[in-house]
Amino acid sequence: MLKRNLCASLVAASVIVVPVQRAQADEGAALLGGLIVGGLIGNEIAKNKQRRTRTTTTYRPTYSAEREQNRQVQHALNYFGYNVGGADGVLGRRSRAGISQFQAQMGFNPDGYLDGYERDFLLGSHQRALASSHVAPYNQILASQGPSGLLRTYRNEQLGITTTTAQQPVAPAPVPAPVPQPVTAPAPVPAP
Numbered sequence: 431m432l433k434r435n436l437c438a439s440l441v442a443a444s445v446i447v448v449p450v451q452r453a454q455a456d457e458g459a460a461l462l463g464g465l466i467v468g469g470l471i472g473n474e475i476a477k478n479k480q481r482r483t484r485t486t487t488t489y490r491p492t493y494s495a496e497r498e499q500n501r502q503v504q505h506a507l508n509y510f511g512y513n514v515g516g517a518d519g520v521l522g523r524r525s526r527a528g529i530s531q532f533q534a535q536m537g538f539n540p541d542g543y544l545d546g547y548e549r550d551f552l553l554g555s556h557q558r559a560l561a562s563s564h565v566a567p568y569n570q571i572l573a574s575q576g577p578s579g580l581l582r583t584y585r586n587e588q589l590g591i592t593t594t595t596a597q598q599p600v601a602p603a604p605v606p607a608p609v610p611q612p613v614t615a616p617a618p619v620p621a622p
Contacts, residue, residue, distance in 0.1 A: 433476060500525075503549060506556035507532060510577045535578065536585055555584045 497519030504517035504525060512528035521529075526542035534540040538548055559580045563572050571579045586592075 433472065499549075502553055502556075503529075503544065506552050509556055509559065510552075510581050532581075536581070551585075551588075555581055558584060 500521050501517045501519040503521070504514050504519070507514045507525070507528045508517065510532070512531050514525045514528035529544055530540040530542045532538075532552065533542075533544075533548065536548075536551075544552065559568075559572075559577065562568050563580065568580060568583070571583050575582070
């Protein structure tokens with residue numbers, strides 16, 4: 431339909447624009463050539479509109495297993511004091527900042543992306559902290575250094591560095607005060 435209207439418009443425009451002169455055979459051929467060229471141009475314009483591709487944004491689907499693993503990472507980071515916000519399973523700007531802090535504190539490359547070893551260490555330490563934070567010496571470390579102290583302790587133990595706990599000051603055992611002995615009065619001496 432568009433093609434038909436376009437051709438009709440071109441013919442009408444060529445009749446109006448071309449001045450009226452004597453009818454000669456050349457002008458008829460020129461008119462016919464103009465119509466053909468105009469039709470070809472119109473046809474190419476229509477094809478060009480059909481050829482245009484639409485730009486679509488394709489999002490990489492995040493599978494539920496990956497999101498669940500990301501949630502666990504976020505829970506662990508929040509537990510150890512790296513505030514990454516709510517655990518939504520999306521590792522955004524705040525999560526990357528928390529991961530970088532964790533990596534810097536643990537001596538890893540602070541790039542904001544966890545490799546397999548770092549993820550396993552973080553998640554394993556989180557599970558271990560949940561299971562053993564009430565057992566000595568970990569409860570003392572948790573009380574004195576906080577959850578990040580537990581993380582450092584787990585790293586040191588993995589590296590073979592012994593865990594030192596803050597020793598409680600030992601007070602000498604109380605010595606009971608001497609009990610006063612009853613004083614016995616000397617017996618009266620009989621008079622001679």
